[in-house]
Each structure stands twice: as C-alpha cells, then as structure tokens.
Amino acid sequence: MTTELTAEVCVVGGGPAGLTLAVELAKRSVSVVVLEQSGHFDRSFRGESVSPDSVWLLDRLGVLDRLEGAYQQMHRMEIVDSGRTVLRADFRRFPYPHPYPVEMPQPALLSALASLGQEKYSDHFTLVRRATVNRLVRAGGDSGPVKGVTARTPEGEITVRAALTVGADSRFSKVREMSGLSYTKLPLDRDVVWLKLPFPPEWDDRTYRIRINGDQHGLFIPTRPDSVRVGFNIPKGGLKELRAQGLPALYERLDRLAPELSGSVRSEIRSWSDTTLLDIFTALVPRWSMPGLVLIGDAAHTLTPILGQGVNHAIIDAVTLAPLVRDAFDQGGSEAALLRASQAFQRSREASVDKSRGLQLRQERLFALHGAGGVFRRSLYRVVDQSQKLKEKVLGGAYFQLQKPGPHAVEAQSSATRGVTGLPGDR
Structure with missing residues (x-):
C-alpha cells in the first residue's frame, strides 16, 4: 500500500539543516514534509560543537530558550604544541552578541527544532520518521524536473509530491547521488x-x-x-x-x-x-540545484570537523534559503521561480562556505607539519597569540561571519534581533 502526501516543499533529512529549514518554512506558512531515516535523534560524535554565529541564529529563531540547560558555553581555546602553550583565545574578549561557541548534544537540538515545528506550526509542518528515500519522482522521465520522492517506511511505501525537494541528508547524501548532480570528493x-x-x-x-x-x-x-x-x-x-x-x-x-x-x-x-x-573529506559540488531540487548543508558542501563548521553552515543555509523559497511561492511557485531562488541561495552562500573551507584546510596542513615545519607552526601560533586583533581576524573567518562587532554589541544586538527571522540582506 502506498500513502501519498502533498506539500509545497519536501525536505529529505531531519538533521540541523533540514529541521531548521522546515521550521523556517512552516513559520512562513509554506507547507513542508520532512522525511527522516532514523526513528530517533540519538546521534553521538555528530555536530555537537555549535559556532557562535549559529548560537546567535538559534536565539533569533526562538530555539535557544528551549535548550536552556542542555548546552554549555565555551569560554576559551588553548593550543599546546610539543608541551608548550602556543596560543590562547578568550571568547569573552570578542565583541559580538553571542561570542561563545557552545557544546550541545545534537539530540537536544533536533528535538527542540522538531517540537517547535510540531507545537507552533503544525498546520504546515509534518515530520515522518523511519522513512528511507529510495527514488526521486520526476516529470517526463528520468531526466525531468524533480516533483518529490518515494520512501520506504515500516508501514509501507510513501510518496511525497512537492514543488521543491530539498536534499539535507548529510555528507553521504543519497539525494545528491540520485539527482545526478556532479561533485568531487577530496579526501584529506x-x-x-x-x-x-x-x-x-x-x-x-x-x-x-x-x-x-x-x-x-x-x-x-x-x-x-x-x-x-x-x-x-x-x-x-x-x-x-x-x-x-x-x-x-x-x-x-x-x-x-x-x-x-x-x-x-x-x-x-x-x-x-x-x-x-x-572519514575526513570535503566535497565540492559545482551546482547545488536543478529544476525541482536543491541541496543544503553537508549535501551541498561537506566540511571537516575543524571549528564546528558543519552545523554552523547547515543552520545558516536553512535561514538563508527559507525566505527565498517563500518569495518564489509568492511569485506563483513556478518551477522557474523556485530554480531562481535555489540559484540565488547558492550565490549568497558559496563565498562564506569557501572561506570556512579554506580556513579548515590551512589548519589541517598546519597540524600535519613536523620537523622544521613544526617550528614554523609554533612560531605562527605565537605571533597570533600576541595580538587580540589577529585572534579576532583568524577566528572571525569561521566564527563571526554574520554578527556585527562593536561597543555594547551584546546588549544592543541581542535585544534588537530577538524573535526576528531571516538574515539581514541575506548576504
């Protein structure tokens, strides 16, 4: 027996990218079905480090209050090389609304996002667990526009028909594979x-x-x-x-x-x-979308674990894409309008992702140095350690791409942005 659901958007993957996007779409009265392969959110060694920009966004989205007591702010970073401390950073000295990265078990974050969608936006938000996507539904044959997906569940097959399908199914994305969108996997x-x-x-x-x-x-x-x-x-x-x-x-x-x-x-x-x-690798996906489909998060741009950038960019992707999709539906929700929205999303996000990837790869190369290279690495870290401005510049490339620094930034920006959604200008 096949069950059929219809929504404006079908999101494949109930991780940070997929659930944040679903909540943001439902908040904008866009109907969305999320298909999650697992029956629970229990995940270990998966995206527990959340960068300051994402903490800032979670606060603005009304999620952080739901996580009170489930996370811990991190105040410092310390690098010890060959037994000597070569770099210390104190996040309390960084002038941003949310200067601290936090450690947050991913089950807590995902549960908070799912409950927010189900409690506040139930008319537009549907989460289907234990649903394994096995096929893209296409119009006019295997190369036609994507019109949804089919998935296996314990109760039988389910078909979700949607104007836009979003692949948010992580670094080993099945949606990416089924779509035929090309990518290059670069092992480290x-x-x-x-x-x-x-x-x-x-x-x-x-x-x-x-x-x-x-x-x-x-x-x-x-x-x-x-x-x-x-x-x-x-x-x-x-x-x-x-x-x-x-x-x-x-x-x-x-x-x-x-x-x-x-x-x-x-x-x-x-x-x-x-x-x-x-398995450490980065994936380069030249084109994140095609008619009826778009990739976000690790499916579009796999990053390494350095500085917790996977979750960070997943959340920023979701918050960036949601208003663009809403605008496309306001223009009639045509295939062409949704494709333009998806392409605009990639243009707005690519430079930021590339910046973080470059920082990560430089750190990976530094970590691998030894001998004379190790002496260079220690000298470089010591130079950065002597300057707060250099620390802010180096870490800012990963941690502070969205928040604006300035005097009294914490008080002024957190009060001004609480409850506001979307990114200013969607850079």
Whole structure:
C-alpha cells in the first residue's frame, strides 16, 4: 500500500539543516514534509560543537530558550604544541552578541527544532520518521524536473509530491547521488578516531584543547554533563594498521598527547567498538540545484570537523534559503521561480562556505607539519597569540561571519534581533 502526501516543499533529512529549514518554512506558512531515516535523534560524535554565529541564529529563531540547560558555553581555546602553550583565545574578549561557541548534544537540538515545528506550526509542518528515500519522482522521465520522492517506511511505501525537494541528508547524501548532480570528493590526508572519556578533574570544562606532538594532534572537547570527547588523527585509511597494533598503540598515542587521560583511556576503552572512525573529506559540488531540487548543508558542501563548521553552515543555509523559497511561492511557485531562488541561495552562500573551507584546510596542513615545519607552526601560533586583533581576524573567518562587532554589541544586538527571522540582506 502506498500513502501519498502533498506539500509545497519536501525536505529529505531531519538533521540541523533540514529541521531548521522546515521550521523556517512552516513559520512562513509554506507547507513542508520532512522525511527522516532514523526513528530517533540519538546521534553521538555528530555536530555537537555549535559556532557562535549559529548560537546567535538559534536565539533569533526562538530555539535557544528551549535548550536552556542542555548546552554549555565555551569560554576559551588553548593550543599546546610539543608541551608548550602556543596560543590562547578568550571568547569573552570578542565583541559580538553571542561570542561563545557552545557544546550541545545534537539530540537536544533536533528535538527542540522538531517540537517547535510540531507545537507552533503544525498546520504546515509534518515530520515522518523511519522513512528511507529510495527514488526521486520526476516529470517526463528520468531526466525531468524533480516533483518529490518515494520512501520506504515500516508501514509501507510513501510518496511525497512537492514543488521543491530539498536534499539535507548529510555528507553521504543519497539525494545528491540520485539527482545526478556532479561533485568531487577530496579526501584529506587523515581520518579521525573519536572516543569519549570521563572529564579529568585537573581541567576546566569551558576550554577547547588542541594538543599537538609532531604530526600527531588531538582535539579535547568538554561534553555535557561530565565527559570529554577526544578526536585524534591517523593516516587516511590507517585504522586497519592501528587496530593490528592493538589497543596499547591507541593508549600510547593518547599518553603522548594528553597524559591526564592515561588512566581513564585504559579503564574505559576496552575494545575498538568503544571508538568511532570519522572519514575526513570535503566535497565540492559545482551546482547545488536543478529544476525541482536543491541541496543544503553537508549535501551541498561537506566540511571537516575543524571549528564546528558543519552545523554552523547547515543552520545558516536553512535561514538563508527559507525566505527565498517563500518569495518564489509568492511569485506563483513556478518551477522557474523556485530554480531562481535555489540559484540565488547558492550565490549568497558559496563565498562564506569557501572561506570556512579554506580556513579548515590551512589548519589541517598546519597540524600535519613536523620537523622544521613544526617550528614554523609554533612560531605562527605565537605571533597570533600576541595580538587580540589577529585572534579576532583568524577566528572571525569561521566564527563571526554574520554578527556585527562593536561597543555594547551584546546588549544592543541581542535585544534588537530577538524573535526576528531571516538574515539581514541575506548576504
């Protein structure tokens, strides 16, 4: 039995990009159906670091209040290279409405977005869980405009017919594959092994820590309520070799980066199933849209984990696209109007994404340096450490692309923008 639904927009993927977009569309009285493959929002090592610009947007969208107590502000960043601190940044000195990145479990964020849509905008917002999209519905054959999707659910097949289909289904996007939109996957020279440990008592829980030793580095991220997420680099495709060396090789690697965790890693990580591998790559998608379909978030521009940019750009994408889609429907909702909106969305977002990707790739190259390159890296970090303006410039490329700095920015902008939606000018 096939169930049919009709909406103006069908969003494939109930992650930060998809749900933020759905809420923003429903708020604008655009009917939207979200198809989410999972039956729950339980996700570990997925987008828990939220950049300051996204925190600012979540506040403006009325979501942050729903997350009170579920997130933790981060006040500092510290880079230690070869046992010496080479860079400290204090976010409390950054003059923005929301200067702090936050650590927020993704299930809490997604639940807050879903409940907001279901409670406030139920006439226009529908979320279907356990729906696995398997086909794009096209008009006039396989190369025609997209008119929706079909999906498998435990109750049978579902067809959603929509004027616009949005692929928000992450870095391994099935919608992108089915659409035929070309892309280039650029593997980086490393992968990351993630694990979670009890938070060490000698650390404060408001500091991001980066530890570097030669060409090895680790990220140490406080995680509510009392854990630390640890991510350390291995060569691309190197997990098999690391596992062949046994868990002692993992322990010794962390000993060199963070001896404070030597005891807990041995007591908590007893098998490789206690770790998670993240395949690190970036994806370049020349064209994010085609008639009837547009990609957003990681489906359109996969980024690396550095500085939490995946969630950041996913949320900004959603807030940028929603008013453009609303305008297209106000113009009649034709295929041509929606395609123009999708193309305008890409034009407005591409430069910002490219800027963040460039910053991430430069950091990746710095982390990989060793020998004489390591001396250069340490010198560079020390130069940045001596200047607050340089810190603001370097981190501003990732963290502060939307917020405007200035005296009394926190008080003036947060009160002026609370409850306002859309980006000024949709840059």
